[in-house]
Each structure stands twice: as C-alpha cells, then as structure tokens.
Amino acid sequence: MKKNATWYILIFLGVAFIIIMLVFPLAVIINNAFRGGINPYTQALTNHFTIEALELTIKATGIAVVFNTLFGLVAAWSLTRFNWKGDKFMTTVIDIPFSISPVIAGLLFALTFGRAGWLQPVVQALGTKIVFAVPGIILATVFVTLPFVARTVMPVLNARGVDEEEAASLMGAGGLTIFSKITFPHIKWAFLYGIILCTARAMGEFGAVSVISGNLRGKTVTLPLLIEILYNDFKTIDAFAVSTILVILALILLVLKIIIEARWFKKKG
Numbered sequence: 001m002k003k004n005a006t007w008y009i010l011i012f013l014g015v016a017f018i019i020i021m022l023v024f025p026l027a028v029i030i031n032n033a034f035r036g037g038i039n040p041y042t043q044a045l046t047n048h049f050t051i052e053a054l055e056l057t058i059k060a061t062g063i064a065v066v067f068n069t070l071f072g073l074v075a076a077w078s079l080t081r082f083n084w085k086g087d088k089f090m091t092t093v094i095d096i097p098f099s100i101s102p103v104i105a106g107l108l109f110a111l112t113f114g115r116a117g118w119l120q121p122v123v124q125a126l127g128t129k130i131v132f133a134v135p136g137i138i139l140a141t142v143f144v145t146l147p148f149v150a151r152t153v154m155p156v157l158n159a160r161g162v163d164e165e166e167a168a169s170l171m172g173a174g175g176l177t178i179f180s181k182i183t184f185p186h187i188k189w190a191f192l193y194g195i196i197l198c199t200a201r202a203m204g205e206f207g208a209v210s211v212i213s214g215n216l217r218g219k220t221v222t223l224p225l226l227i228e229i230l231y232n233d234f235k236t237i238d239a240f241a242v243s244t245i246l247v248i249l250a251l252i253l254l255v256l257k258i259i260i261e262a263r264w265f266k267k268k269g
Contacts, residue, residue, distance in 0.1 A: 026247060029240050029244060029247055032237065033237065035240075036237045041241045044237065044241035045241055047238075049221070049226065050245075052218050052221075053221050053222055053223050053226040054223060054245060056134065056137065057223045060141045061141065063141075064138065064141040064202045065145070065195060065202060068142065068198050069194075069195055069198070071150065072150035072153060072198075073149065073153065076149075076153040076157055077157070077179070077183075079091060080154055080158050081165070094147050094150050095151075096146075097143055097145070097147055101207065102205065102206070102208040103208065103211055105140065106207060106208035106210065106211030107211050109130070109131070109143075109212050110131050110212050113131050114130075117131075130212075132214035132220060137213050140212050141202050141205050145201045145202045145205075148194050148198040152193055152197065153191055156187045160183075164182050165178050165183060168181075189263050192260050196260060200253045200257075203223070203249055203253075204246065205222075206224040209222055209224070213225065217229065227239050227246075230242060
C-alpha cells in the first residue's frame with residue numbers, strides 16, 4: 001500500500017498522542033520521584049505505610065483475579081454453550097460494573113454492609129467487618145473487575161462455535177476432557193488477556209475502594225489511596241516515589257499484554 005499524506009498525518013497524530021499521554025506523564029513521575037535524590041526515594045519506598053499498602057494492594061488484586069478468573073470461565077462457558085432461563089439476566093449482571101461509577105459502587109457496598117445497612121445483622125452474626133476493613137476492599141475490587149475475564153473469553157467461544165465439542169461428545173469424551181483438550185486451547189490467549197486486564201484494573205482501583213475503606217493508613221490504604229494521601233499532605237516526592245511502584249507494575253503488565261496480543265493475533269492469522 002502506497003504511503004500518502006494521510007498515512008503520515010495519522011502516524012504523526014498517533015506518536016504525538018503517545019508522547020503527550022504516556023511519555024510526558026512518565027517523565028514527570030520519574031523526575032519528581034528522584035527530585036530530592038536517591039535517599040528520600042528509597043525512604044519513601046521502604047516506609048512501613050508504603051509496604052503495608054503494597055501488601056494490601058497485592059492481596060486484594062490476587063483474590064480478585066483468582067475469583068474473577070474462575071467466575072469468568074464458568075460464566076463464559078455457561079452463557080455460550082447452554083441455553084437456560086436467566087442467561088440474559090446474567091449477562092446484564094456481568095456488565096453492571098462497566099455501567100456504574102466505581103464511587104457509586106463503593107457507596108452501595110457501604111450502605112449495604114455499614115452500620116445502617118440491611119445486611120449488617122448478617123455481618124455481625126458472622127463476626128466480621130466489611131466497611132472500613134480489608135474484606136470491603138476485596139469485595140469492591142472483585143466487583144469492579146468482574147467482567148474482564150468473562151467478557152474477553154465469551155466472544156472467542158461464540159466465534160468458535162460448538163461443532164468440535166459436539167463431535168467429541170458424540171465420540172464419548174467427557175466434559176472435562178472436551179474443555180481441556182478442545183475448548184481451552186482455542187481460548188487460552190483470550191483467557192490470559194482477560195487476566196492481564198483484570199489485574200491491571202484491580203491494582204489501580206481507587207473510587208470504590210476509597211469510599212468503603214475509610215482511608216485508615218496502615219490498615220485499609222492501598223497504593224492508589226496512599227498516593228492521594230501523600231499528595232494531599234504536600235509530600236509530593238513521597239507521592240511520586242510510591243507512584244513509581246504502580247508504574248513499574250503497569251509496565252510489566254503492558255509488556256505481558258503486548259506479548260499475549262502478538263501470540264493471539266498470530267494464532268488468529
């Protein structure tokens with residue numbers, strides 16, 4: 001295909017967008033993180049509040065990814081391979097986190113499980129605490145990342161159809177064998193792609209977690225919340241230093257995403 005003026009303009013706009021929206025912000029973060037030298041930077045990263053926030057972020061992200069991976073596979077399989085009453089409703093439920101603000105989601109959880117919430121007696125009977133506690137953060141993180149694995153796998157399953165699976169079933173193969181030998185090899189790259197998206201979303205979640213956590217430093221503060229607290233306290237060097245943790249994690253996920261996309265499109269091609 002011949003390169004014309006339109007091609008050069010589009011390339012220029014694309015590169016300019018990347019520089020403005022990605023390169024410049026990263027440069028600002030790194031510059032401000034090291035503005036006071038290496039010692040303030042390392043002190044900010046080794047602060048016990050930072051370590052506790054990192055541990056909580058990893059914990060909430062890990063639980064959310066595990067839950068939504070299992071849920072996503074089951075939901076995608078049941079919604080694309082079986083016709084049952086309520087399948088349209090289930091599809092709508094999966095899409096709810098896409099359609100409402102995370103802040104509203106956090107508020108709903110707070111009103112449901114808080115002191116005046118209608119599920120508070122159940123929470124008390126279980127001897128646990130949801131609002132202003134770690135379980136609430138995990139619940140909010142699971143909610144906002146609910147659709148990613150399911151919604152990434154479902155189009156691939158729909159595109160593949162059921163012919164191979166029905167043929168294997170007629171030949172006597174069991175459900176587990178059909179899934180592991182026929183279905184999963186076709187969806188594995190989409191599946192991994194969904195996990196990457198789910199992980200990235202969980203690590204950076206702010207709105208829902210901010211509402212339900214109470215921002216108790218050292219107890220219910222994740223990395224995004226800690227960054228806001230430090231910035232509002234005018235500890236800008238510490239805030240940007242902590243931001244580099246999320247930047248590094250995001251870059252790792254971005255590299256994995258690019259690799260998986262390349263494998264996925266190569267397989268489709």
